[in-house]
Structure formats: C-alpha cells, structure tokens
Amino acid sequence: MEGLTLSDAEQKYYSDLFSYCDIESTKKVAANGRVLELFRAAQLPNDVVLQITELCGAKRLGYFGRSQFYIALKLVAVAQSGFPLRVESINTVKDLPLPRFVASKNEQESRHAASYSSDSENQGSYSGVIPPPPGRGQVKKGSVSHDTVQPRAAADQQEPASPVVSPQQSPPASPHTWRKHTRHPSGGNSERPLTGPGPFWSPFGEAQSGSSAGDAVWSGHSPPPPQENWVSFADTPPTSTLLTMHPASVQDQTTVRTVASATTANEIRRQSSSYDDPWKITDEQRQYYVNQFKTIQPDLNGFIPGSAAKEFFTKSKLPILELSHIWELSDFDKDGALTLDEFCAAFHLVVARKNGYDLPEKLPESLMPKLIDLEDSADVGDQPGEVGYSGSPAEAPPSKSPSMPSLNQTWPELNQSSEDTAIVHPVPIRMTPSKIHMQEMELKRTGSDHTNPTSPLLVKTSDLSEENKINSSVKFASGNTVDGYSSSDSFTSDPEQIGNSVTHQRSHSGTSPDSAAPPPPPPRPQPSHSRSSSLDMNRTFAVTTGQQQVGVVAHPPAVPPRPQPAQAAGPVVHRPVDADGLITHTSTSPQQIPEQPNFADFSQFEVFAASNVNEEQDDEAEKHPEVLPVEKASDPANSLRVAKTDSKIEEKTAASAPANVSKGTTPLAPPPKPVRRRLKSEDELRPEVDEHTQKTGVLAAVLASQPSIPRSVGKDKKAIQASIRRNKETNTVLARLNSELQQQLKDVLEERISLEVQLEQLRPFSHL
Amino acid sequence: MVHTSLDVVDEKISAMGKALVDQRELYLGLLYPTEDYKVYGYVTNSKVKFVMVVDSSNTALRDNEIRSMFRKLHSSYTDVMCNPFYNPGDRIQSRAFDSMVASLMPQVC
Numbered sequence: 001m002e003g004l005t006l007s008d009a010e011q012k013y014y015s016d017l018f019s020y021c022d023i024e025s026t027k028k029v030a031a032n033g034r035v036l037e038l039f040r041a042a043q044l045p046n047d048v049v050l051q052i053t054e055l056c057g058a059k060r061l062g063y064f065g066r067s068q069f070y071i072a073l074k075l076v077a078v079a080q081s082g083f084p085l086r087v088e089s090i091n092t093v094k095d096l097p098l099p100r101f102v103a104s105k106n107e108q109e110s111r112h113a114a115s116y117s118s119d120s121e122n123q124g125s126y127s128g129v130i131p132p133p134p135g136r137g138q139v140k141k142g143s144v145s146h147d148t149v150q151p152r153a154a155a156d157q158q159e160p161a162s163p164v165v166s167p168q169q170s171p172p173a174s175p176h177t178w179r180k181h182t183r184h185p186s187g188g189n190s191e192r193p194l195t196g197p198g199p200f201w202s203p204f205g206e207a208q209s210g211s212s213a214g215d216a217v218w219s220g221h222s223p224p225p226p227q228e229n230w231v232s233f234a235d236t237p238p239t240s241t242l243l244t245m246h247p248a249s250v251q252d253q254t255t256v257r258t259v260a261s262a263t264t265a266n267e268i269r270r271q272s273s274s275y276d277d278p279w280k281i282t283d284e285q286r287q288y289y290v291n292q293f294k295t296i297q298p299d300l301n302g303f304i305p306g307s308a309a310k311e312f313f314t315k316s317k318l319p320i321l322e323l324s325h326i327w328e329l330s331d332f333d334k335d336g337a338l339t340l341d342e343f344c345a346a347f348h349l350v351v352a353r354k355n356g357y358d359l360p361e362k363l364p365e366s367l368m369p370k371l372i373d374l375e376d377s378a379d380v381g382d383q384p385g386e387v388g389y390s391g392s393p394a395e396a397p398p399s400k401s402p403s404m405p406s407l408n409q410t411w412p413e414l415n416q417s418s419e420d421t422a423i424v425h426p427v428p429i430r431m432t433p434s435k436i437h438m439q440e441m442e443l444k445r446t447g448s449d450h451t452n453p454t455s456p457l458l459v460k461t462s463d464l465s466e467e468n469k470i471n472s473s474v475k476f477a478s479g480n481t482v483d484g485y486s487s488s489d490s491f492t493s494d495p496e497q498i499g500n501s502v503t504h505q506r507s508h509s510g511t512s513p514d515s516a517a518p519p520p521p522p523p524r525p526q527p528s529h530s531r532s533s534s535l536d537m538n539r540t541f542a543v544t545t546g547q548q549q550v551g552v553v554a555h556p557p558a559v560p561p562r563p564q565p566a567q568a569a570g571p572v573v574h575r576p577v578d579a580d581g582l583i584t585h586t587s588t589s590p591q592q593i594p595e596q597p598n599f600a601d602f603s604q605f606e607v608f609a610a611s612n613v614n615e616e617q618d619d620e621a622e623k624h625p626e627v628l629p630v631e632k633a634s635d636p637a638n639s640l641r642v643a644k645t646d647s648k649i650e651e652k653t654a655a656s657a658p659a660n661v662s663k664g665t666t667p668l669a670p671p672p673k674p675v676r677r678r679l680k681s682e683d684e685l686r687p688e689v690d691e692h693t694q695k696t697g698v699l700a701a702v703l704a705s706q707p708s709i710p711r712s713v714g715k716d717k718k719a720i721q722a723s724i725r726r727n728k729e730t731n732t733v734l735a736r737l738n739s740e741l742q743q744q745l746k747d748v749l750e751e752r753i754s755l756e757v758q759l760e761q762l763r764p765f766s767h768l
Numbered sequence: 769m770v771h772t773s774l775d776v777v778d779e780k781i782s783a784m785g786k787a788l789v790d791q792r793e794l795y796l797g798l799l800y801p802t803e804d805y806k807v808y809g810y811v812t813n814s815k816v817k818f819v820m821v822v823d824s825s826n827t828a829l830r831d832n833e834i835r836s837m838f839r840k841l842h843s844s845y846t847d848v849m850c851n852p853f854y855n856p857g858d859r860i861q862s863r864a865f866d867s868m869v870a871s872l873m874p875q876v877c
Contacts, residue, residue: 305852306850306851306852307852309852310852310853313853314853320853321861323853324851324853324861324862325862325863327851327852327853328847328848328851328862328863328864331850331851334846334847334850335850336850336852361863361864361867
C-alpha cells in the first residue's frame with residue numbers, strides 16, 4: 001500500500017492495537033472481528049469505516065495485515081480529526097492525533113479495561129473478544145464495550161465489540177435469541193448500563209443486522225458493521241456514559257438478535273458474560289451447559305455419543321464445517337464422544353460462534369479439559385478448557401470455578417484409584433475373601449489331600465473338647481480371616497516353596513505381606529498350597545528343623561489359632577465320619593494323644609525339633625516330602641471323606657495337639673496371625689499324616705512355630721520367612737499324617753466291608 | 769497423475785489380496801519419463817488408502833520418513849473420522865487436519 005510513516009507514539013499505539021486485534025497471535029493478521037470492533041469503537045460512521053478498510057487494502061486482501069491495520073488506524077485518526085479520507089492523507093496529515101477508540105462499556109468495562117490494560121498482550125485482545133461469546137448476544141456486546149475501554153491493551157475489550165458486531169449480524173437467527181440471555185450479567189458483565197445507550201444501540205444493531213444480515217462471515221467482514229459507538233477505545237478508562245451506552249447498545253443488539261434467532265439454547269448460553277476471559281465459561285453458562293448435557297445424557301460422568309452431539313449442535317444452525325471444527329476442538333481425547341467438560345467446551349464454542357466470535361484454531365485454555373487421565377480424558381475435556389482459558393489476562397481464577405465441578409468429577413476417579421491402592425495395602429480387607437478361601441480350603445482339604453491338615457485340626461478340636469472348639473470356632477473366624485491372609489501367605493509361599501525349599505520360609509513370610517497387598521492372587525492357590533507346600537514342607541521341614549528350633553519358642557503361641565480354625569472346620573466335617581473309624585485307629589490315636597499335649601509346650605518344640613530330627617531319621621517319608629505328602633494327602637483326604645475312625649482319631653489327636661498349641665497361642669496372636677497359624681497348622685497337619693507321632697510332633701513344632709510367624713511378620717521379615725518355612729514343614733508333616741490316616745481309614749473300611757460280606761454270607765447258614 | 773494414482777490403487781488392491789494388512793506400502797519407482805515423482809501408498813485396516821506423490825526433485829526421502837508421515841496422516845485421519853459432523857467421503861475440511869498435513873509438507877518438500 002502506500003508508504004506509511006508513523007511517529008513513535010503512533011507506532012507504539014498501533015502495535016498495541018494490532019496486538020489487541022491479533023487474537024490468534026499470528027503477529028501478522030489482525031482478526032477482522034476485532035478490527036471491526038476497534039473501528040466501531042472509533043466512533044466513526046459506518047461508511048467511514050468501510051472506506052477506511054477499503055483504503056487500507058484490507059478489503060482487497062480480505063484480512064488486516066499489520067500494514068493494513070496500521071494504515072487503517074491512521075485513517076481512523078484522520079477521520080476522527082475530520083480530515084477526508086484519502087490514501088495520501090495517511091502521510092500528509094501532520095500532527096494527527098492518535099485514533100481514539102472509545103470503549104462503550106460501563107464501569108465494569110472500565111475495570112475490565114483496566115485489567116486488560118494491565119495485560120496488554122494479545123491475550124488481552126483475546127479476552128476482549130471472547131467474553132461476549134458466553135453471553136452470546138448480550139454478553140458479547142456488553143463485554144465488547146467493556147473491553148474496549150482501554151486503548152492499548154484495551155484491544156481485548158475492543159475486539160469483543162467488533163467481533164460481536166460482526167457475528168451478531170452474520171448469524172441473524174441465532175444471535176438474536178442469544179442476545180436476550182446475555183443480558184444477564186453472569187460473569188460480571190457490565191450489561192447494566194446498557195439501558196441508556198439502548199436506543200442508540202438498537203438502531204445500530206438494526207443497521208448492523210441489516211448490513212450484515214447477508215454476511216455469513218463472522219469476523220471476516222472487511223467493512224466493519226457500522227457499530228459506531230459500540231466499541232470505543234479510549235486511552236483513558238472509558239467514561240461511564242460511553243460504557244453505559246455500549247452495554248445498552250449491546251443489549252439492544254443482543255435483543256435484536258435474540259428476537260431474530262430461533263435458538264433458545266443459545267440464549268441461555270449468552271447469559272454468562274465473562275469479560276475477563278473471552279473463552280471463559282461463566283457459572284451461568286456452565287450451569288446451562290450442564291443442564292443441556294443432562295437432557296442428552298443424564299449421567300454427568302457419562303459420554304454424549306457423537307451422533308447425539310451432532311444432532312444437538314446442529315440445532316444451533318451453524319454450518320457443518322464450523323460444527324466440525326468445534327468438534328475437533330472440543331473432543332479433546334478424540335474418542336468420538338463428549339464428556340461433560342468437552343460438551344461444555346463445545347457448547348461454549350458454539351455460543352461464541354453464534355455471537356460472532358471466531359473459532360480459535362486450537363482449544364482455548366479455559367476450555368481445555370483439565371483432568372487428564374484420572375479416568376477418561378473425557379472428564380479432562382471440559383474442565384481445563386474452562387479453567388485454563390483464564391490464561392488470558394484477566395481472570396484465571398474465576399474461570400476455575402466452572403471447572404471445579406469437572407475437577408470434582410475427576411476427583412472421585414482419583415479417589416477410586418486411591419481406594420484401589422488403599423485396598424491393596426490393608427491386609428484386613430482380605431479377611432472376607434480369605435474366610436471364603438479358608439472355608440474352601442478346608443472343604444477341599446476334607447475332600448482331598450488337604451484334609452490332612454483339617455483332620456488333625458478336627459482331631460485336635462475334638463480332643464480339646466469344647467474349649468478347643470470354642471477356641472477353634474473363634475479362631476476359625478479369625479482363622480478364616482487369618483487363613484485368608486495366611487492362605488494368601490501360604491499361597492504365595494507355596495509357589496515359592498515349590499521353587500525353593502530353602503527360600504520357602506522366607507518367601508512365605510515375605511509373601512504374606514505381599515499377599516496382603518495384591519489381594520487377588522494369593523487366596524486361590526491355597527487349595528494347591530497344601531499339597532505343594534506339603535511336598536515342600538517335608539523337605540523344608542527337614543531342612544528347617546534346626547531352624548525351627550530357633551523359632552520354635554516363638555511359634556507355639558501362634559500355631560494354635562490356625563489349627564483350630566482349620567480344625568474347627570475339619571471337625572465339623574470329620575466328626576461324623578470319625579465316629580465310625582474310631583476303633584481301628586485307636587491304636588494310633590494314643591500315639592497321637594500323648595504327642596499332642598506336647599504341642600502346647602514350648603519345650604515340645606525342641607522335642608519336636610528333636611523328634612523331627614528323629615523323625616527325619618526314622619521316617620524317610622518325611623524326608624521325602626514329595627512322596628509322603630502326596631500319598632498321605634490323598635489318603636487322608638479319602639479317609640476323611642470316608643470318615644474312618646482311624647483317621648478321625650488321628651486327626652482328632654493331631655488336631656487336639658495343634659488345637660492345644662493353637663489354643664495356647666491364640667490369645668497371643670492377633671487376627672492376622674491366626675491366618676498364618678492356620679497355614680502353619682495346615683503345614684503341621686500335613687506332616688502329621690506321615691506319622692502320627694511324627695506328625696504330632698511336627699504339629700507341635702509347627703504350631704509352636706506358627707505363633708512366631710505372626711509375630712515375625714510384624715517384626716522381622718526373616719523371622720516371618722522362617723516361620724513360614726516352619727509352617728510349611730508342619731504342613732508337610734501334617735499332610736503326611738493325613739495321608740496315613742486316610743490310608744488307615746480305607747483299610748478299616750475295607751475290613752468292615754469284608755466283615756459285612758462275611759456276615760451276609762454266614763447269615764443264610766445261620767438260618768439253616 | 770491421475771492415471772498413476774489409479775495404477776497405484778490397482779497395485780494396492782492386488783497387494784491386499786495377499787496381505788490384507790499392509791500398512792506400509794511403499795510404492796517406489798513409479799517414475800514417468802517426464803515427471804519423475806514417487807508415489808507412496810498406504811493402506812489402513814479399513815481399506816482406506818493414502819497416496820502420497822512426491823517429486824523426486826529433492827533427495828529421496830527415506831523410507832522411515834515416509835512411514836512416519838503416513839502414520840501421522842493416518843492418525844490425523846482417524847481424528848477427523850471421529851468427528852460426527854464429518855460425512856465419510858466428503859472432502860476433509862478440518863483445519864487441524866490441514867495444518868497437520870501442511871506440517872508434513874516441509875519434510876517432503
């Protein structure tokens with residue numbers, strides 16, 4: 001264009017204005033909307049503004065480049081000075097005062113202007129433009145006028161005015177309806193003083209509407225609508241009169257628009273007028289958005305499918321292309337669905353667009369989803385947008401309020417995640433499942449090899465009579481929980497045992513806390529735990545006998561609880577069965593009985609340890625945990641099922657022994673410990689299967705060791721592991737015992753059957 | 769150009785017959801006697817084909833570069849698809865998409 005020479009003051013002023021108009025921070029192009037607002041604020045006749053734009057070349061180029069903008073500003077100054085607009089007047093007119101742009105807003109606007117001036121940045125311009133959108137019709141104008149207060153940074157205010165103007169006209173239908181609502185100054189919009197300028201505005205609005213009616217381009221109008229007094233950029237805080245005028249005009253315009261527009265939804269949106277942040281969603285707006293969201297999706301934490309959103313936003317009568325762009329901006333997580341925040345952001349953008357605000361190329365900060373992947377990005381969608389937008393100079397904090405609800409949405413997610421973690425840690429939580437597992441385990445034991453542990457428990461409980469039963473019942477409850485815990489422990493320890501006998505105890509103890517932490521895995525393996533553990537227990541037991549001696553003293557107290565619970569369960573199952581097989585096993589029971597009492601004695605552990613050693617020496621089976629436990633586990637299970645007296649007695653004796661031990665140790669062990677004890681008792685039970693004596697001794701040792709387990713858990717990991725090993729050993733011993741008892745049971749049953757057959761055979765003869 | 773692209777498409781169809789999932793289909797070598805350019809093809813799982821024609825004026829782009837460009841293109845395309853307002857088959861008018869494509873241009877050019 002023509003050469004343009006600017007003084008320093010002019011240069012500075014122009015650059016500021018350009019920055020204000022440069023809402024998209026392109027540094028090259030001033031947004032047409034803002035420019036138009038600016039020109040309107042210049043209080044120039046519309047035709048003059050048109051002429052200016054033509055002269056500066058913006059109309060030709062279609063946009064306001066920096067040079068065009070400067071030329072335009074110069075021409076504005078020329079026009080304001082009363083000089084005829086000529087291309088050459090740009091440079092010829094000397095001593096041209098700076099163009100005056102009067103902000104039409106009221107005090108609020110002036111405040112905004114002040115705030116904006118403080119932030120004389122592109123942001124300021126941005127905010128100036130944007131506030132209106134929330135209020136759509138009314139808000140925009142009000143905000144525009146407000147924003148235009150400041151000449152420099154006022155870019156913010158001014159721009160809102162200009163964009164508002166153009167948008168208002170371009171979507172004749174929607175803005176009108178929106179205007180009405182924007183009257184409600186939700187965001188502190190200075191709409192109040194609009195009444196005064198009302199009359200002024202209405203004609204202006206009408207003129208604008210008329211002129212821009214056919215204009216579909218929101219901000220792209222090269223000839224700025226003749227919004228003369230709409231936006232007045234003033235170097236000094238705008239006069240209240242002007243401000244009042246602007247708001248009034250804005251209101252009028254908005255009302256005009258609202259009348260014309262058919263979209264009611266937009267009206268409500270416009271209610272919120274947040275001047276400070278052009279893209280900030282006011283509370284009113286947000287509430288409206290939320291209500292609209294509910295109409296589509298009752299669940300505020302849910303999604304609005306793309307199709308529903310498409311239908312909804314199509315009602316705004318925006319071009320599909322623009323709606324598509326809005327969608328791209330608002331669907332933050334690109335999932336094809338809108339969360340509440342995303343929906344609010346999209347709604348906000350639609351409102352802004354309907355009010356004439358250009359759609360940004362990227363999502364404004366205040367509309368950006370804040371929450372990020374607490375759960376779904378959906379939640380994140382809207383919140384940041386609303387809050388973040390405050391990045392624009394004026395009001396970051398206020399915008400946060402709307403985002404708070406969305407933030408809260410994510411908080412529950414956080415809580416959930418924290419809850420998950422919380423669940424992981426506390427061991428007690430697993431009590432319930434552990435109980436189930438305990439019961440399962442016991443049932444399984446009764447029906448399988450694992451019955452060995454239970455049988456001893458049963459035996460023990462029966463021998464111990466009511467006390468034991470009570471204790472066992474009590475302990476069973478605790479044991480269930482404990483078992484659950486211990487089962488987890490044992491469960492975890494089992495695999496480890498299998499892996500490495502030496503490390504079993506350690507792993508057992510180590511895993512027990514771990515089992516508490518990761519709830520799911522441990523309980524299940526329990527059923528197999530006994531077997532595997534029994535297998536390993538023998539080995540470990542043999543290996544750890546010496547170690548047990550050390551921990552024996554600590555164990556006894558902890559041991560009893562476990563056996564009792566298991567025993568309690570066992571006895572229930574086995575007692576009826578045991579009644580039958582008492583006879584044959586009585587021989588064995590005595591062996592067990594005397595041994596059982598030893599369980600309760602700490603010294604027994606030493607004895608047990610010694611006996612274990614002896615047992616090891618004597619009983620190869622023990623030394624071969626794999627064989628014995630397997631056999632005996634199976635046998636005891638069968639025997640238990642069959643409910644032979646032998647196994648029963650043995651079990652009882654075995655159970656009594658551990659019961660005694662557990663009983664004694666129960667009071668010492670807190671609920672978690674019983675779990676461990678149970679494991680230990682299981683371990684104890686298994687070893688018992690091998691040999692009653694050995695098993696009882698083992699049980700005693702195991703039981704003795706068990707009490708120490710819970711203690712060690714809380715104290716020393718190694719101690720826990722050692723106790724785990726002991727328990728495992730006990731388990732193997734008990735498993736052996738169980739298997740043996742079951743075998744005896746089978747034998748007894750077979751004998752009985754044979755006898756019965758003989759009896760039947762003899763009867764006929766008897767008749768004879 | 770048009771014929772070339774059609775040929776490329778045909779070639780891709782044949783490729784689909786053997787390997788339905790062929791994400792990277794670098795079709796190099798389609799050089800016209802006068803116009804030496806390279807055509808790169810990219811097929812998505814949904815049988816959407818991306819054809820990229822590159823002038824050989826610049827140093828031949830590496831295969832990885834082309835693939836990365838196609839990946840970005842595919843990603844942007846899926847984002848565009850997610851838009852419910854977008855009718856499959858319409859010309860893509862997404863600004864974000866265009867900007868992404870524009871960003872790829874300097875690499876190729």
